[in-house]
Amino acid sequence: MAEPSPDTIRSIAHEIGFDVVRFGPADPGEHAAHFLRWLEQERHGTMRYLADNRERIQDPSRWRAGVRSTIALAVDYGGPAAALPDGGRVARYAVGRDYHRWLRDRVFSLRERLEAAGVAYGSMNGGADAVPVLERALAVRAGIGFLAKSAMVISPTHGPYLQLAELLTGMDLPFDAPAAGSCGTCTACLDACPTGAITAPFQVDARRCLSYTTIELRGFVPTELRQPQGQWLFGCDVCLEVCPFTRKSARLHERDAARPRDLQPHRIVQTWTLVDVLAMDEARYQSEFVGTAMRRATRSGLRRNAAVALGNRGDDAALPPLFIALRDDDPIVRGHAAWAIAAIDPRRPELETALATETEPLVQAELQAALARR
Numbered sequence: 001m002a003e004p005s006p007d008t009i010r011s012i013a014h015e016i017g018f019d020v021v022r023f024g025p026a027d028p029g030e031h032a033a034h035f036l037r038w039l040e041q042e043r044h045g046t047m048r049y050l051a052d053n054r055e056r057i058q059d060p061s062r063w064r065a066g067v068r069s070t071i072a073l074a075v076d077y078g079g080p081a082a083a084l085p086d087g088g089r090v091a092r093y094a095v096g097r098d099y100h101r102w103l104r105d106r107v108f109s110l111r112e113r114l115e116a117a118g119v120a121y122g123s124m125n126g127g128a129d130a131v132p133v134l135e136r137a138l139a140v141r142a143g144i145g146f147l148a149k150s151a152m153v154i155s156p157t158h159g160p161y162l163q164l165a166e167l168l169t170g171m172d173l174p175f176d177a178p179a180a181g182s183c184g185t186c187t188a189c190l191d192a193c194p195t196g197a198i199t200a201p202f203q204v205d206a207r208r209c210l211s212y213t214t215i216e217l218r219g220f221v222p223t224e225l226r227q228p229q230g231q232w233l234f235g236c237d238v239c240l241e242v243c244p245f246t247r248k249s250a251r252l253h254e255r256d257a258a259r260p261r262d263l264q265p266h267r268i269v270q271t272w273t274l275v276d277v278l279a280m281d282e283a284r285y286q287s288e289f290v291g292t293a294m295r296r297a298t299r300s301g302l303r304r305n306a307a308v309a310l311g312n313r314g315d316d317a318a319l320p321p322l323f324i325a326l327r328d329d330d331p332i333v334r335g336h337a338a339w340a341i342a343a344i345d346p347r348r349p350e351l352e353t354a355l356a357t358e359t360e361p362l363v364q365a366e367l368q369a370a371l372a373r374r
């Protein structure tokens with residue numbers, strides 16, 4: 001059977017739910033060198049999987065010999081700001097069903113449909129957020145969008161809220177032209193980033209980025225990054241929200257049931273509060289967070305983030321659950337609860353009481369720092 005035409009491939013991908021479909025080379029070109037410099041500067045923080053995938057990122061043919069082209073894919077997930085009923089923020093991409101699952105389902109479905117349409121069985125490799133740096137490079141080279149100063153890919157037709165995926169193929173597909181557009185003189189994302197993580201145009205220090213500290217980072221959040229975290233429980237959308245290209249998203253004003261099923265807000269986002277997150281036990285975490293992208297932050301990380309957000313809110317009503325958190329089994333929760341209590345009211349005697357019995361040195365240090373804020 002003959003291979004499907006480029007138009008047929010595009011139309012199948014659109015039917016499956018991809019908003020942007022482009023064809024490009026199967027290697028990241030000059031972006032590989034940028035990525036290596038970024039790794040050398042240790043800007044990936046503790047995301048070791050990026051360093052561990054260094055070879056494959058530079059040369060996707062190490063995934064599968066004989067790849068000649070990329071079918072680059074993007075889904076526009078733009079939408080209204082997502083917040084828990086009490087204002088705790090969740091990055092838009094994480095409010096619905098775990099995007100790893102639905103994106104992977106779509107990529108697998110595309111692969112199956114293309115195999116049924118005549119592409120050699122087993123000749124394609126699909127990915128969805130497997131290695132984000134590679135994904136962005138392949139997307140830019142295929143013309144999905146241009147590389148923005150925020151280091152994100154921006155589609156001139158759909159904006160910056162893009163979930164990227166790709167299918168590496170052995171087909172000789174006609175490559176699309178690079179996407180039109182650029183950031184021009186805009187610096188809105190650099191100016192608005194609450195932590196200064198965008199250190200220069202196109203340069204993001206992941207170690208300072210809330211998308212890293214609230215999700216990937218295990219353990220204690222550097223003290224200077226806690227107040228800038230604001231109300232973010234999981235991720236951060238600030239550099240996307242301020243971007244003038246957001247208005248290109250066709251879904252920007254689409255709410256709740258009007259959105260595709262996979263993008264509809266999860267009941268956690270609709271009904272939980274930050275205090276619920278802080279207080280959740282392991283059984284509740286296991287039963288409620290299954291199937292959400294928020295699980296990636298781990299129960300400990302989510303509770304830590306909730307404590308920081310409650311401290312930033314500065315509301316006395318959060319003190320009783322934070323006092324309980326001072327006696328938690330998890331030292332990370334105890335330490336961030338101490339920080340949050342001090343952010344609300346450092347004169348509270350519960351801090352001294354906790355220090356008198358605390359045995360973990362890192363938490364002792366947090367309690368001492370909290371008391372020093374008096």
Ligand code: SF4
Binds near residue numbers: 192198240
């Ligand atoms: S996600 Fe937030 S913290 Fe990270 S670069 Fe963007 S604005 Fe800064």
Ligand code: SF4
Binds near residue numbers: 149150188189243244
């Ligand atoms: S906010 Fe401005 S500088 Fe930043 S990505 Fe958008 S257009 Fe580019």
